[in-house]
Amino acid sequence: MAMTSEPSGSSFRLSMLIYDTRYRSITIQILFLFLFMAGFAWLVDNTLANLAQKGKDINFGFLGSRAGYDINQMLVNYTNDSSHARAWIVGLLNTLVLAVAACASATVIGVIAGVLRLSKSWIVSKIMTVYVEIFRNVPLLLWIIVIFAVLTEITPAPNAFRGENPTSSMFFFDSVAITNRGTYLPGALFDRSLGDINLGIVSVSTNYIVLIALIIASIWGYRALQRKAGVVQEATGVRPVTWWKSALILIAPTLIALLAMGFHLEYPELKGFNFQGGSYLRNSFIAMWLALTLYTGAFIAENVRAGILAISKGQTEAAFALGLRPNRTMNLVILPQALRVIIPPLISQYLNITKNTSLAIAVGYMDLRATLGGITLNQTGRELECMLLLMMTYLIVSLMISGAMNVYNNSVKLKER
Amino acid sequence: MNKTVFFGAMTAAVTLVAGAASATVLDEVKARGELNCGVSTGVNGFSAPDSAGEWQGFDVAVCRAVAAAVLGDPKKVKFVTTTGQTRFTALASGEIDMLARNTTWTLSRDADLKFTFAGVNYYDGQGFMINKAMGVSSAKELDGSTVCIQTGTTTELNLADYFKANNMTYEPVPIETNAEAQQQYLAGACDVYTTDASGLAATRATFADPENHALLPEIISKEPLGPLVAHGDDQWADIVRWTMNALVAAEELGITSANIEELSKGTANPEVDRMLGSSEDDLGAMFGLDKQWAKRAIAANGNYGEIFAANIGESTPIGLARGLNALWTQGGLQYSPPFR
Numbered sequence: 051m052a053m054t055s056e057p058s059g060s061s062f063r064l065s066m067l068i069y070d071t072r073y074r075s076i077t078i079q080i081l082f083l084f085l086f087m088a089g090f091a092w093l094v095d096n097t098l099a100n101l102a103q104k105g106k107d108i109n110f111g112f113l114g115s116r117a118g119y120d121i122n123q124m125l126v127n128y129t130n131d132s133s134h135a136r137a138w139i140v141g142l143l144n145t146l147v148l149a150v151a152a153c154a155s156a157t158v159i160g161v162i163a164g165v166l167r168l169s170k171s172w173i174v175s176k177i178m179t180v181y182v183e184i185f186r187n188v189p190l191l192l193w194i195i196v197i198f199a200v201l202t203e204i205t206p207a208p209n210a211f212r213g214e215n216p217t218s219s220m221f222f223f224d225s226v227a228i229t230n231r232g233t234y235l236p237g238a239l240f241d242r243s244l245g246d247i248n249l250g251i252v253s254v255s256t257n258y259i260v261l262i263a264l265i266i267a268s269i270w271g272y273r274a275l276q277r278k279a280g281v282v283q284e285a286t287g288v289r290p291v292t293w294w295k296s297a298l299i300l301i302a303p304t305l306i307a308l309l310a311m312g313f314h315l316e317y318p319e320l321k322g323f324n325f326q327g328g329s330y331l332r333n334s335f336i337a338m339w340l341a342l343t344l345y346t347g348a349f350i351a352e353n354v355r356a357g358i359l360a361i362s363k364g365q366t367e368a369a370f371a372l373g374l375r376p377n378r379t380m381n382l383v384i385l386p387q388a389l390r391v392i393i394p395p396l397i398s399q400y401l402n403i404t405k406n407t408s409l410a411i412a413v414g415y416m417d418l419r420a421t422l423g424g425i426t427l428n429q430t431g432r433e434l435e436c437m438l439l440l441m442m443t444y445l446i447v448s449l450m451i452s453g454a455m456n457v458y459n460n461s462v463k464l465k466e467r
Numbered sequence: 468m469n470k471t472v473f474f475g476a477m478t479a480a481v482t483l484v485a486g487a488a489s490a491t492v493l494d495e496v497k498a499r500g501e502l503n504c505g506v507s508t509g510v511n512g513f514s515a516p517d518s519a520g521e522w523q524g525f526d527v528a529v530c531r532a533v534a535a536a537v538l539g540d541p542k543k544v545k546f547v548t549t550t551g552q553t554r555f556t557a558l559a560s561g562e563i564d565m566l567a568r569n570t571t572w573t574l575s576r577d578a579d580l581k582f583t584f585a586g587v588n589y590y591d592g593q594g595f596m597i598n599k600a601m602g603v604s605s606a607k608e609l610d611g612s613t614v615c616i617q618t619g620t621t622t623e624l625n626l627a628d629y630f631k632a633n634n635m636t637y638e639p640v641p642i643e644t645n646a647e648a649q650q651q652y653l654a655g656a657c658d659v660y661t662t663d664a665s666g667l668a669a670t671r672a673t674f675a676d677p678e679n680h681a682l683l684p685e686i687i688s689k690e691p692l693g694p695l696v697a698h699g700d701d702q703w704a705d706i707v708r709w710t711m712n713a714l715v716a717a718e719e720l721g722i723t724s725a726n727i728e729e730l731s732k733g734t735a736n737p738e739v740d741r742m743l744g745s746s747e748d749d750l751g752a753m754f755g756l757d758k759q760w761a762k763r764a765i766a767a768n769g770n771y772g773e774i775f776a777a778n779i780g781e782s783t784p785i786g787l788a789r790g791l792n793a794l795w796t797q798g799g800l801q802y803s804p805p806f807r
Contacts, residue, residue, distance in 0.1 A: 104581065104697075104699065105698065118627055119639075120627045120630075122639050130627040230655055231613055323612040324613060326611070411618075411641075411643065414618075414643075420641065424618055424619065425619055428551065428555070431576075433556055
């Protein structure tokens with residue numbers, strides 16, 4: 051190193067940027083980056099210039115003004131006096147609810163279908179093949195519309211429940227009504243409610259927080275009890291009887307809390323034009339949920355199948371040799387290893403679900419695309435601003451999902467030491 | 468590879484700039500030889516293709532009249548279908564030269580969206596349609612109902628205001644097009660369908676059992692519908708405005724598609740002569756057209772009264788009365804400024 055100093059007089063010359071292989075690649079990259087950014091800046095400038103020529107500015111002030119339209123499904127308080135920004139949040143929450151519900155159910159369906167497709171039973175594996183191929187090869191939009199049309203056309207209108215001799219009746223002791231507008235379920239009511247916690251934009255019911263906290267505490271207590279029983283068993287060889295204790299720990303606190311808060315069910319009742327009371331799942335939501343679940347479930351099934359097939363047959367044979375039954379072999383040996391292969395493509399399926407929720411306008415589900423990107427855009431005429439906000443929102447949501455899933459992926463992936 | 472993409476983007480950008488370099492709309496339409504006219508996706512009587520695939524209707528007639536005035540042939544129109552959501556973007560971007568799609572004239576559309584309304588060709592108001600079996604006789608009884616509504620329209624905002632003002636609640640079912648709304652309404656997925664009363668009448672006319680559906684008496688808004696163009700080309704706005712005025716004036720002056728040839732040979736009424744180009748005055752030259760522009764516009768579909776009667780009048784299945792849309796001389800609001 052010390053012997054080969056730079057030849058004297060060969061200080062840096064500009065031509066070396068092109069002719070010296072040490073610098074050439076960097077030169078080209080910097081040049082290309084510069085050109086790319088110049089091109090991008092030019093496109094932006096061009097857009098702004100054209101907008102200015104049409105007399106349109108870029109202004110997000112409309113978000114603060116009164117929205118003036120109503121939204122049917124709201125998870126937070128919203129009236130037509132609320133601002134466009136709030137309509138945006140309502141839409142975002144509707145999108146997220148749909149995405150979370152569809153991700154969960156698609157995973158369940160996908161795993162079951164993927165495992166069953168590898169079943170030794172010919173009929174079961176063929177049925178699953180048909181399911182996967184049918185749903186995977188028809189556009190999602192068609193499934194959404196077909197399911198929505200079926201829900202609308204074959205279920206009775208609320209009117210059919212009316213009168214002395216109704217042509218339709220409710221299910222489960224008059225607690226569930228399936229109509230062509232949606233499904234009405236009993237809802238939870240608390241006589242002695244603990245009130246709501248206001249978190250600025252969202253207010254959360256304290257009742258549910260207390261209940262969830264109690265259930266988590268019960269499960270934690272149950273685990274502690276089991277651990278203690280394990281310790282006793284290790285020491286004495288006799289496992290103490292715990293079933294009534296565990297039952298008490300698991301059920302009693304929640305039950306007492308429910309009684310204390312005066313929990314009872316509210317049944318939907320036909321009043322006026324529609325059923326009133328209880329919870330209401332709109333057909334638009336059900337159609338979107340079913341379609342996203344079945345469609346994406348088919349893709350996830352293929353991921354699961356690929357993941358399982360990636361585990362060598364030797365693993366199964368070794369597990370069998372150790373005396374594990376097929377069920378436990380799958381749960382304890384194959385699936386944990388297959389997860390490493392399954393998770394990365396699963397992340398992109400979750401992202402697909404989230405982005406595909408934007409098809410919801412086809413059935414009038416008021417998601418982000420229908421509120422901010424639909425009615426707000428149309429009533430304010432701020433196309434560019436709304437589209438930019440919409441893209442930004444989807445981008446952030448998608449990045450958050452893939453970030454969270456990457457954390458999970460890191461925890462299950464093969465740790466090489 | 469990267470370079471190819473880059474140059475592709477460059478070329479696309481250059482084309483955009485070239486497109487933006489402004490010629491007047493009139494020059495563009497003449498050079499193209501075709502008028503791009505935005506219409507609805509199908510409202511019977513206003514704009515819908517007939518069994519032969521030809522666009523017919525009250526709004527379509529405006530497009531044809533403008534094409535006749537500008538290009539000399541009412542057939543030289545390319546109809547671009549737009550939904551409530553896409554119409555303004557299509558017009559602002561120059562994809563269509565004019566929009567004739569039962570669009571309500573409002574201040575914000577005029578000033579904020581930067582459009583110029585060429586006038587009102589139909590004075591309308593928002594109404595409600597409901598199945599007679601529901602036993603509802605007034606919109607005030609609609610508390611708790613499920614309402615089908617086209618999104619992105621003024622009707623959506625009027626509906627919210629009306630129910631709020633009357634302290635009632637409702638469940639909106641947002642719908643993209645009139646056809647979807649019709650299907651949802653007939654399936655009973657919504658109790659009520661609300662849109663402009665003319666649109667309701669047009670929709671009801673296509674039902675298998677129109678007699679079982681009632682329009683409620685309440686009209687909850689003013690909906691002046693008319694064709695519009697983008698801001699920035701006053702000459703083009705003038706052409707569309709005066710083409711419409713010519714149709715109204717023609718009815719007032721008794722010019723019909725039957726007698727127009729006869730009258731254009733010269734009459735005792737100087738205004739008729741000015742309009743039909745049979746006098747010395749050359750009104751068309753003032754906005755870049757020839758002398759006979761109004762004559763061709765009127766000859767295309769007849770005057771305003773003839774267009775109304777042929778498409779939505781009482782003898783058609785839609786059966787709308789003239790009402791507010793009668794001439795001012797007959798107690799209505801249709802009134803044309805003078806041709807002078």
